[in-house]
Amino acid sequence: MLKFAAAALVVLLSASSSGNALTDGDKTPIDYLPALAGDYFKLDSESVGRPYHIFVRLPQGYEDNPSETYPVIYLLDGDSLFPMLAPTHLFLTYDEQLPEAIVVGIAYGGFGEVNKRSIDFRTFSGEKNGNPDGPDKFLKFLKHELLPKVSSQYRTDESKRILVGQSYGGFFVLWSALQDPDLFWARIASNTSFGDERERLFSESSKSENKAGLVAIAVGTQDTQARQDFVKEWSRVWGESENAPWIVKEFVMDGGIHAATIAETYRQTLKWIFQDNASESGSQGE
Template identity: 50%
Template sequence: MGLLILWLTSTAVPADAASLAGAAADNVVQDRVPLDYLPALKGDYFPLTDRASGRVHHVYVRYPEGYDATAATRYPVVYVLDGDSLFPLLAPTHLFLHYDEQLPEAIIVGIAYGGFDPAINKRHVDFTAPGSDTTTEQGGAPGFLAFLRTQVVPEVERRHAADPARRMLVGQSRAGYFVLWSALQDPDLFWGRIASNPSPGPAREQLFARSLPHTRDDLHVVVASGTRDTAERQRIARDWTTHWMAPSSVPPWQVTLLTMQDGTHAATIGESYRRAMFWLFREDIAAPVD
């Protein structure tokens, strides 16, 4: 295929353009677009097949600045759901926060489906718990949590200089629901969780079920809610944090609600991430007063 394209272009365009076309053809043959020239996203990539569902997930990894896998340093790891869109946004955001605010560097892991087409992107399945109002197609959250626990996290920690004691999980909207649900189902798996504008349902009742046992006493959950998001989403953010901050709940984590003034449902995720990270790492950095 590459040779055919080179022959056609060499007969019809100048040499410089032909060279460019040939380089483009090589990329097509490789079936990928290189990220090598985007240093803010420098890191690793590997596909990972969920053994239960059979679906392939694309795992992108951004290395901390100055990363050396052979050194003794171990880094916090931020696992980003909906990596198709959020990984290329939050990976450079974390770098800038390290530059400007002295936020500790971290390995950023984006878990992507490889497209937005519902035939490929199964977020409506993976991020919804079984409940009284879920459809037969939904309710895949237990399987996806098992995928994270038994495949994604072990593979990342096998490949990279990760600190198992400081794992974080970030989700937006439906993925934000999953972040909150997972906090009840496996509290110890992630040291910190960030749920930005979580969806209220289906399976809303599962967000208020009894938390499973935990062994750690240093766990954290941050819920961010934009004032320009829907009233229903703002309500679930308030209800969840109020419920789990009540002394009678005895939650396994410290909880905080961040109200994002003028924040929208999706476009404020960068600022939500910034403020959530300040809260999670408040003992490591002097966060500015908002």
């Protein structure tokens, strides 16, 4: 079912492949779902050497407020997380008074062979042959290709960039926090999967210009014990470190499972990011 939903989103939005906001005459079926309405474009990455499908949910009232800028939230695994969390964000503005945001889903276009999340998020085998690793390439794609395109095309508040990842995506979120602390104002890592690469997430962090970042790391009590132990250790080590370039907060989701708890994790972590740290913003590096 999820595979069908992801494929359907690509088809429904294919008419808006230029990356420009749709006009009334260009409406596609997805535009009649207002919680998902926005934009879509395909981005062929020079850094990675593969294309990505980029889905953009624009805030309610975006066209009516041409001078307003918005936080921008980047979702890894956009194939599944975008159709789930983009509407969730709308509800959070209704019920929790969280600020509206531009939500960007980074998708592969399927769950089969085309999906290279395991390479992009946590495959480091390139070290053996001298080639850049998957996460290195993907980080360059974010920093030099996707983020500049989104910031030039939409009215983003560049001091409020957030990266969200689940499972392997959670690994990349934490790894990127060590590699480039200032690229995002806040990061959310949910139920991180790490395999043999666990120790990389305890390596030395790159220097930060502002040390004003935020990292929310979450795990469900029904996820594996290894993942629960990792979150406790990572939170403790970086929470106590004088060299940590961000503030760390651990979230334990009572009864939470590995994948399906992401919506509640998104809710709780964003409340902490926006309501408890509203005045904390750093300038991210380009």
